[in-house]
Amino acid sequence: MELYLKPSKSNQVSLLQYILIIHSMQLGVGVISLPRELAETGGTDGWIALFIGYAASVTASLFIVQIMKKHPNGTIIDLISRYFGRWSGYVMAAAFGIYMTLYAYLLLDRMILYVQSWIMQQSRTYVLMLLFIIPAYMIVKGGWRALGRYAEIVLLCSLWMPLVLMSLFHQAHWLHLLPVLKEGWMPVISTVPATFLAFLGFESAFFLYPHLTRQNKAASGIIIANTLTLLVYLFVTLICFVVFSPDEISFYNDSMLTLVKIIEYRFVERFDIVMLTCYLLVISKTWIPAVYMTVYCTHRLLPIGKAATHLFLLLAGMLLVTFIWDPGWIMNDKWVALFTKMGIVMAFLLPLALWGLVSVMSLFPRWQK
Amino acid sequence: MMKKRICCVTVVVSLLAILLSGCKDRVDLENVTLLLMIGLDLDENNNLMLYSSSPVFSREAKSKNETTKVTALTARDARGALEAKVSALISIGKLQNVLISKRLLRHKGWIQLLDVLYRDSKAGSNARLICVDGPVEPVMFFKPDNKRRLPLHVAKLVDTAHERNLVERSTIFEFHRLLFDKAITPFMTELRLVDKEVVLTGTALLDNEGLYQTVINLKENQLLQIIQDEQLADLSLTLVLPNVKHEESVFETRAVSFYVTEVKRKVKVDYAQGRFIFDIDLDLPIHVTELLFPFDVIHDASKLEALINKQMEQKMEALIKKMQKAAVDPTGLGLYARAYRYADFKKVSEDWEASFAKADVKVHVRTKVRDYGEVRY
Numbered sequence: 001m002e003l004y005l006k007p008s009k010s011n012q013v014s015l016l017q018y019i020l021i022i023h024s025m026q027l028g029v030g031v032i033s034l035p036r037e038l039a040e041t042g043g044t045d046g047w048i049a050l051f052i053g054y055a056a057s058v059t060a061s062l063f064i065v066q067i068m069k070k071h072p073n074g075t076i077i078d079l080i081s082r083y084f085g086r087w088s089g090y091v092m093a094a095a096f097g098i099y100m101t102l103y104a105y106l107l108l109d110r111m112i113l114y115v116q117s118w119i120m121q122q123s124r125t126y127v128l129m130l131l132f133i134i135p136a137y138m139i140v141k142g143g144w145r146a147l148g149r150y151a152e153i154v155l156l157c158s159l160w161m162p163l164v165l166m167s168l169f170h171q172a173h174w175l176h177l178l179p180v181l182k183e184g185w186m187p188v189i190s191t192v193p194a195t196f197l198a199f200l201g202f203e204s205a206f207f208l209y210p211h212l213t214r215q216n217k218a219a220s221g222i223i224i225a226n227t228l229t230l231l232v233y234l235f236v237t238l239i240c241f242v243v244f245s246p247d248e249i250s251f252y253n254d255s256m257l258t259l260v261k262i263i264e265y266r267f268v269e270r271f272d273i274v275m276l277t278c279y280l281l282v283i284s285k286t287w288i289p290a291v292y293m294t295v296y297c298t299h300r301l302l303p304i305g306k307a308a309t310h311l312f313l314l315l316a317g318m319l320l321v322t323f324i325w326d327p328g329w330i331m332n333d334k335w336v337a338l339f340t341k342m343g344i345v346m347a348f349l350l351p352l353a354l355w356g357l358v359s360v361m362s363l364f365p366r367w368q369k
Numbered sequence: 370m371m372k373k374r375i376c377c378v379t380v381v382v383s384l385l386a387i388l389l390s391g392c393k394d395r396v397d398l399e400n401v402t403l404l405l406m407i408g409l410d411l412d413e414n415n416n417l418m419l420y421s422s423s424p425v426f427s428r429e430a431k432s433k434n435e436t437t438k439v440t441a442l443t444a445r446d447a448r449g450a451l452e453a454k455v456s457a458l459i460s461i462g463k464l465q466n467v468l469i470s471k472r473l474l475r476h477k478g479w480i481q482l483l484d485v486l487y488r489d490s491k492a493g494s495n496a497r498l499i500c501v502d503g504p505v506e507p508v509m510f511f512k513p514d515n516k517r518r519l520p521l522h523v524a525k526l527v528d529t530a531h532e533r534n535l536v537e538r539s540t541i542f543e544f545h546r547l548l549f550d551k552a553i554t555p556f557m558t559e560l561r562l563v564d565k566e567v568v569l570t571g572t573a574l575l576d577n578e579g580l581y582q583t584v585i586n587l588k589e590n591q592l593l594q595i596i597q598d599e600q601l602a603d604l605s606l607t608l609v610l611p612n613v614k615h616e617e618s619v620f621e622t623r624a625v626s627f628y629v630t631e632v633k634r635k636v637k638v639d640y641a642q643g644r645f646i647f648d649i650d651l652d653l654p655i656h657v658t659e660l661l662f663p664f665d666v667i668h669d670a671s672k673l674e675a676l677i678n679k680q681m682e683q684k685m686e687a688l689i690k691k692m693q694k695a696a697v698d699p700t701g702l703g704l705y706a707r708a709y710r711y712a713d714f715k716k717v718s719e720d721w722e723a724s725f726a727k728a729d730v731k732v733h734v735r736t737k738v739r740d741y742g743e744v745r746y
Contacts, residue, residue: 117490118490119394120394121394121491122393122394123393123394173704175704175705175707175708176704176708178707178708178709179708179709179711182711244546245546245547245549245550245553246550247549247550247551248545248546248548248549248550251545251549257490258494258542261493261494261495261542262494262495262540262542264495269462269463269493269495270462270493272490
């Protein structure tokens, strides 16, 4: 099995896979702590900010699709090289390479920190990381098609989770949500930045677009992906808001897991461990595609050796960084905050600017090929 | 090809060898002592005493439980002292009950003792918090010979009594919600050891710092759960109706008993002259199960309903007065104040209990006889 980066028959993705890859890159670690983050700044109206974040991410997604239509057989790097020259392409590849590396590393690290805090406090971070890196290597080696199939399987495996969470509704205190907009719009507006990180992941369309079989459906597909993400976020956030008191919700780091802790069955207590273990699958599909895109970028920058070698070196590098640096929760939070700022530039502002530039350039006959 | 395969196998085997030694979290069940119940108390010099009770799975042991007592700085600090006494490593993942003495509940800052149960993700959050009227030690060391293991017996006792609306039940998770929510004050089940029996006596009501204020008995608790709209399984009330026609006897012959099959509650909130006004409308369909005085229910149902309504309203208002006097509000009315009168609530949210103490709470009970039983007299 060889890792091919160029679009070809063997690594095309269907529309469903395209939707699920984008949706699954968005949905991951965010769910666990999102309700708290929304409540911290937005109080009980924090959930309204999700709609604003959703609108922003749909807008940016549509811009991305519009841009990619100009050069349907290549990724964003090819498009930039074509419009702005080879060197701009290199710069772009470097920027996306760094961005996707951070994406993959920080989310993987966060996932491992969750495992450490909730299940295995005494185990070493790099040991756990090694366990996750081996399957990641195997999936990424299969290219976009394997990533798409993985997203499909994980979705099927996680369908039971919302049903389990629904059992918490009998402890709901709906009065917590009233009055809506109790402090006006200001808290809601200030919560919007927190939702940006939650919706990051649609920028993978920059790299996924040329592999899509039915490109005429790209726009509606990406809207469906974003909507799926919004629905999951809204569901979990509302459950947390009605079960937790508005005065205590910001005291729990991982609202969703703390909530699942109170679910009890006759045959299993401590349901949070079962839930988190299964949820690891969902988290894993956020950073595994990011690893693939990182490899794509590094291979564009340094076309030496096979892509699989790049992949191996990248994963080994991540392991080494964890072995030496070993960031804890506080460090990881700091870096994620930085990464979010970068994400806002790469995923929200870049499409807008590019779309403007490319549209203007398309008016000239030279670019109308 | 063969070479490659050998290479792969070697790598996998060596990785496994490294990994298995890396997981330090492996604990065999034989080496675990599962704490099912812990008790917190103060001795006469106000030192913190911690009791633990865990099941023994050995055939040779005579007793089913292993109960230990240590003095400690904090709950977590006690772990070392406990592990030096009990037969294996302590685990609090299966904790069922936390017994706390009433005396300890009167000391400021006792809540910090629970910190470990919230901070440590390994601790279960479904353990019941129970207040003990009297010292904790005799309860912890109590070995009933006609019941199962005491921790499990107590857990079951609290759950079923709560199911019958006799006591409130506050788990660790629920207690946290009540404690931090400004619009409601916490409560917990209260029990006492009465000659060779663990008896639930009612519900302890605490203020918003968790300090013990007052206790309500089983009957008052039934009314409280109606007011809270928390009526669970069958709720059976027995009322003595004064001034009905009855025959004087050594027995009480003015009693009527009935099931309340559901509670339909409407709460109206108002704010006038610097105090909150709550109007609680309760619609209660009832099934009469016992009638000790002659009464023509078939034709005079509304008369009986009126008598019952008046009795219940009096009792509920007395209960609310009691809670207002103690400046506690476990009713959940504060949630309504916050939801429907947010601007007014916000001004007093830091000291909601004081506002509740001043509030005017009106209860209107409207019972409806749905069924008067199988006999026509």
